[in-house]
Each structure stands twice: as C-alpha cells, then as structure tokens.
Amino acid sequence: MxxxxxxxxxxxxxxxxxxxxxxxxxxxxxxxxxxxxxxxxxxxxxxxxxxxxxxxxxxxxxxxxxxxxxxxxxxxxxxxxxxxxxxxxxxxxxxxxxxxxxxxxxxxxxxxxxxxxxxxxxxxxxxxxxxxxxxxxxxxxxxxxxxxxxxxxxxxxxxxxxxxxxxxxxxxxxxxxxxxxxxxxxxxxxxxxxxxxxSGRRPEDGRIDWSRPAAEVYNLIRAVAPPYPGAFTDLAGQRFVVAQARRPLSAPALPAGLRPGLHVSQGRIVGLCGDGGQVRIDTLLAGATSTPVTPEALASILSEQSNEENR
The missing domain is CATH 3.40.50.170 (Formyl transferase, N-terminal domain)
Structure with missing residues (x-):
C-alpha cells in the first residue's frame, strides 16, 4: 500500500x-x-x-x-x-x-x-x-x-x-x-x-454562566481546561480563568442570599451555581497574567466590589 x-x-x-x-x-x-x-x-x-x-x-x-x-x-x-x-x-x-x-x-x-x-x-x-x-x-x-x-x-x-x-x-x-x-x-x-x-467553538463560548446548574458549569470547565484556553468569568473589571476545579463531595455552607458566582468560604474559592450547587475552584488564574489567584486575594477583590456597589 x-x-x-x-x-x-x-x-x-x-x-x-x-x-x-x-x-x-x-x-x-x-x-x-x-x-x-x-x-x-x-x-x-x-x-x-x-x-x-x-x-x-x-x-x-x-x-x-x-x-x-x-x-x-x-x-x-x-x-x-x-x-x-x-x-x-x-x-x-x-x-x-x-x-x-x-x-x-x-x-x-x-x-x-x-x-x-x-x-x-x-x-x-x-x-x-x-x-x-x-x-x-x-x-x-x-x-x-x-x-x-x-x-x-x-x-x-x-x-x-x-x-x-x-x-x-x-x-x-x-x-x-x-x-x-x-x-x-x-x-x-x-x-x-x-x-x-x-461546529467549532469560539473563545467567548468559554464564558461561565453561573446561573446554570453546577453540573453544566463543571462540564464547561472540564471541556476547555488547559491546555485549551480555559473557562472564564469576569469580576470587578478583571477576567479570571478557572484552570482546575472539582465538584465537592460535601459543599461548605454559604451565607443565605449570595448571588451565583465566585465566593470564598473556609479558605477556599468556590463557584456558587444557579441550582445552589457548588464547584470547588482549585486553580484560579488572573486572565491578563495567568498568575494564580489566592483565596485571600479574591476575598479582597470581592470586598472591594461589594463596597463599590454599596456606594
């Protein structure tokens, strides 16, 4: 042949x-x-x-x-x-x-x-x-x-x-x-x-819609995780890429009334989804620099955003 x-x-x-x-x-x-x-x-x-x-x-x-x-x-x-x-x-x-x-x-x-x-x-x-x-x-x-x-x-x-x-x-x-x-x-x-x-996927298709059920959000994160571009979310005018995540076996209790999105609980970054389910974020990267974001750094960003919204 x-x-x-x-x-x-x-x-x-x-x-x-x-x-x-x-x-x-x-x-x-x-x-x-x-x-x-x-x-x-x-x-x-x-x-x-x-x-x-x-x-x-x-x-x-x-x-x-x-x-x-x-x-x-x-x-x-x-x-x-x-x-x-x-x-x-x-x-x-x-x-x-x-x-x-x-x-x-x-x-x-x-x-x-x-x-x-x-x-x-x-x-x-x-x-x-x-x-x-x-x-x-x-x-x-x-x-x-x-x-x-x-x-x-x-x-x-x-x-x-x-x-x-x-x-x-x-x-x-x-x-x-x-x-x-x-x-x-x-x-x-x-x-x-x-x-x-x-058909093919576009970069914008990696945007996370936190109002969706946790299973859907997690599947999106898995589907475009590195070496692909990664699922992303925007917060306080910055872009963050979820590089590694897991569905937790036992999710930490979050305060009532939180909106879907990124939060910090018990020293961990979590994503709260529209059905109340959670995704544990093990590696979150700052989109502009691809540097890891610590829970403390994210907590500070969330606090600043909350203060800005309340002004």
Whole structure:
C-alpha cells in the first residue's frame, strides 16, 4: 500500500507511526505550520515525518492546485487524513484509487464536525472514542472502517480524554490496516440520522454562566481546561480563568442570599451555581497574567466590589 497522509497534532504523529510500523509506504506527508496564536502542547507531524525519513510539505490550502499536483505526483493507492484541519476536496480524494480515509475523534455518527472531544465532555458524555471512516464531500459521513471506545470519567478534562482518544486512534488504525492492505477494507454503516453534528467553538463560548446548574458549569470547565484556553468569568473589571476545579463531595455552607458566582468560604474559592450547587475552584488564574489567584486575594477583590456597589 502506498499512501499520502494529511495530518497534524498528536493523532497525526501516532497514526503516521502506525503506518510506518505496518509497512505502509508513505510517499508524502502534508501538514500545517504552527499558528502564532496556538498553544503548542502537541507533537509536530513535520518532526515525525523527518524522524521517519518521509518527505513532507506544508499545505494550508487543500484547494491549491500545486498541492493537488504534489498528491498526483506521489501516486497514492490511498489517502489518509489524521487531524488535518481542512476539508480535502473531492477532486483530491479521487486521486487515490483505493479510497481516502479519515480518523475522527468520536464514535461516529455521534459528534461529527469540529472539536468532538470537547463537545463530548461539555455534554457530560461517559464514553467517546476514535473512528476510522471513508471520506466523502460531506464531513464525517462515509462508511465506518473501525472504531474504538474509551471512557470519560466524571472528573476527566478534555485534555485527558484527548490523550485516551489518541491511543484509541492508534489502536483502531493498527487493527484495521491488515484488512485494508489485503484489499478487504471493512465497510460498516454510518447512519447520520442517528448521530449529531457540531461546529467549532469560539473563545467567548468559554464564558461561565453561573446561573446554570453546577453540573453544566463543571462540564464547561472540564471541556476547555488547559491546555485549551480555559473557562472564564469576569469580576470587578478583571477576567479570571478557572484552570482546575472539582465538584465537592460535601459543599461548605454559604451565607443565605449570595448571588451565583465566585465566593470564598473556609479558605477556599468556590463557584456558587444557579441550582445552589457548588464547584470547588482549585486553580484560579488572573486572565491578563495567568498568575494564580489566592483565596485571600479574591476575598479582597470581592470586598472591594461589594463596597463599590454599596456606594
């Protein structure tokens, strides 16, 4: 099997290594340059390709005729996409006579579309996984080759779940390749009507609405916790990012009549939610500097805000 691989991130790194270990001839890797606004906490696929002695090039625009020509010149039997950011045009996919396949970070048909791990955590799912599927013009819509599930534990952050999904992607590809290389690629239905589609998330989507139930607030915090940008709240004209939190087993009693939001109780920072439930804030960062905020410092800010409101 001769392949061209579009890819990026940790899933791209691990899946490229699986192809290499299984003896797939990777003729070309197409990947992304890092963006200046990115938090680079993941492996660069260009580094992996260089390590394995595989030719690579950067390709931000899959509609670029020069990129299509590079794929054509590589003469792939198959095309793989492992966390490549952009939709690959059907005209490019058609350059691989034995098909084009994508690794998606969910159990399709659930959570088609962007950032599926974050959406799964946000919605309180207890399971997700990785799915290898055929690529079509419509995103995440082709038949399923194989998939592997992983659990989402109650306190898992999206970053922790992504690590599990990366391993699931590696396992899925390793298991599927022998049949694919022998010309017997499995084809399981991908029934879109039984699933869901979600678009990308914006920074503003990380704003905490403390009037919501504690379970929802906690799921948002888990879904965007570092290495993602983090859930945030504004207080006294300052932005604060909740970097680590937990649902307390036994919540401290708070004075009656407190509004939902950040408070300090028994030397701890807590978030009071609209249903009366609490979220224990273990790490609160000042948004402008990313420095930790102590309970004492927050208590002072809350006192100043209260005094200002009462003037």
């Amino acid at each position: 001769r392949a061209v691989v579009f890819g990026y991130h940790n899933v791209g790194d691990r899946c490229l290594r699986v192809l290499h270990a299984r003896g797939v001839e990777v003729a070309l890797v197409i990947t992304h340059r890092d963006r200046a606004d990115e938090n680079i906490w993941f492996r660069r696929m260009a580094d992996t390709a260089a390590e394995l002695g595989i030719p690579f090039q950067y390709g931000e625009d899959p509609t670029d005729p020069a990129l299509a020509q590079a794929v054509r010149d590589a003469r792939p039997d198959v095309i793989f996409s492992f966390y490549y950011r952009s939709m690959i045009p059907a005209s490019v996919l058609a350059l691989a006579p034995h098909g084009a396949f994508n690794m998606h970070g969910s159990l399709l048909p659930k959570y088609r579309g962007r950032v599926p791990v974050n959406w799964a955590v946000l919605h309180g799912e207890t399971e997700t996984g990785a799915t290898l599927h055929a690529m079509e013009a419509k995103p995440d819509a082709g038949y399923i080759v194989d998939q592997t599930s992983v659990p989402i534990l109650p306190d898992d952050t999206a970053g922790e779940v992504f690590e599990k999904v990366t391993v699931a992607a590696e396992q899925t590809l390793w298991r599927a390749l022998p049949a694919m290389m022998s010309g017997k690629t499995p084809q399981q239905p991908n029934v879109l009507a039984e699933g869901s589609y979600f």
